[in-house]
């Protein structure tokens with residue numbers, strides 16, 4: 234295999250900067266170390282703005298005796314070139330073939346990247362199925378997709394369940410000791426809390442990082458040079474959420490709620506500004522405005538960084554905070570519009586989902602936002618909720634009109650269908666007919682005085698199926714990949730016909746999986762993942778929702 | 782007090798793989814990291830006051846690129862030198878010099894570029910009028926001049942096929 238003249242070849246590809254490496258704070262190249270390839274199964278621009286991805290890279294690089302490199306799903310033109318030249322997928326830093334690394338660790342964050350993951354193994358000339366492999370790098374996985382590891386288990390040697398910070402260092406030390414005996418390593422790793430070894434583990438606990446407040450933080454992760462849109466510091470201010478909306482998986486898998494102190498955050502922010510040169514700090518969290526000291530934090534960020542031309546931004550907030558002076562602080566940032574998620578204005582459905590932001594609260598928040606100078610507001614709604622009827626859909630339309638009339642703001646709305654997710658009280662419910670969902674969304678789009686964004690029906694179907702997948706669906710993923718599925722998250726690449734055929738290939742149909750309703754007496758495919766929030770409390774919440 | 786500084790820099794692989802705007806982004810971040818006393822535009826989204834010469838095409842290296850930036854005050858040699866360490870692989874500061882308040886901006890004083898042709902020339906056609914070819918010691922050079930405020934890309938006007946370019950010189954008015 235001849236090493237290509239990258240300097241000559243790379244400029245021929247679109248956005249070649251995504252293969253070049255050599256960015257700010259690119260990972261150091263250390264000799265005589267165990268080589269860990271951190272892989273993200275989607276485009277460079279997405280992976281590089283993922284905090285979880287950088288967190289893992291940082292852990293590996295801090296581990297004595299290890300060095301980390303990166304690889305992303307190659308764009309279509311690069312993939313074609315790799316296949317034509319029969320050249321293997323290579324790392325950014327040293328441009329070494331992926332298959333020559335000791336460990337490849339995939340960051341699995343959403344269902345529509347699964348086919349890219351399989352494609353990346355193929356391009357690395359590694360058999361996707363674990364049982365077909367021999368003498369290959371250790372294929373490791375981590376990330377929120379493993380809240381349900383059932384369909385992915387067939388492809389991974391070892392899975393880190395939950396938050397990587399408390400688990401990965403121990404796994405890496407063990408690997409270092411036992412790198413010459415894979416079986417013994419896997420057996421011993423299975424005993425570590427937060428590790429699931431397919432074929433060995435029966436159940437495993439989902440790991441939670443207890444020292445969240447005091448954690449080290451990827452202050453200076455490698456920074457993307459292309460796609461400047463994402464060029465900013467992601468400051469994680471809290472983890473988890475104090476609310477428990479019944480459709481929400483994130484609040485369950487990141488439970489309990491934890492937050493960093495303002496002092497720690499200011500320390501991290503200063504270090505990040507100094508080491509990145511970014512001019513924007515984005516406060517990332519599930520529900521940022523719930524941080525107990527959010528006002529003090531915003532004030533300190535504002536006064537410390539204003540003279541450096543650095544501003545802090547926060548995208549979404551809860552309406553109740555408008556009363557508390559928070560809005561005035563946010564008005565100071567005035568970047569983009571304001572985002573609120575009422576989900577549903579129907580009192581009945583609010584009881585079903587257990588999220589009770591009253592319509593009055595939202596309206597007065599919108600009025601306050603307009604007074605402070607905002608021009609636009611974005612509202613998130615959810616359809617397809619259990620017990621929903623025509624009146625509930627009408628209520629979304631009249632609510633949008635009311636917000637618009639009383640505040641004078643330009644309203645845009647996003648309508649997304651419920652995806653019943655593992656480890657939520659809705660894990661047992663059947664998903665609504667996708668055609669009906671689409672009709673409802675179209676109806677709202679026509680009637681509401683707002684710009685309403687659509688959802689993609691096919692993508693919704695596949696996400697819903699894969700999120701509650703059982704082990705049989707690993708075959709589906711292989712079949713879809715074989716028929717050419719990749720970059721499914723990108724509507725321009727997503728092709729539902731491929732998936733329909735893939736279902737036929739495995740002797741089934743999408744309907745069979747999509748409309749599946751689970752009984753509360755059944756064992757669920759993801760019951761082997763043990764969370765802080767137990768099944769009992771989910772069941773109670775489910776029953777409450779069904780009574781509402 | 783506003784002060785203007787002109788940076789001359791070179792660009793080589795792998796920095797040649799990032800486009801013009803991204804390159805400007807790297808300089809802005811580099812200057813921030815180096816703690817330069819930058820001057821910002823007013824308003825909600827303060828921006829660094831920066832202007833540059835014409836964009837360089839992807840994949841093309843250069844030993845003479847320029848950009849102007851406004852500062853609030855004069856800085857120490859140490860601080861200005863710090864920028865060198867805050868750039869990425871392939872971007873190198875060649876020179877930093879102060880310019881007068883009313884000096885014309887970099888974009889108005891550039892009049893053209895000299896490129897060296899690298900690689901095998903597959904086909905030689907007469908070049909378009911905006912450019913001239915010159916051969917010396919077996920090497921081919923292309924000169925592209927500014928017309929109506931624009932400087933064309935050498936691959937578009939040189940009449941050479943199958944080769945790539947390396948910028949070797951920036952030409953100035955007078």
Ligand code: SF4
Nearest residue numbers: 474476478481484519
């Ligand atoms: S939907 Fe938002 S507010 Fe509700 S539980 Fe999830 S993160 Fe919290």
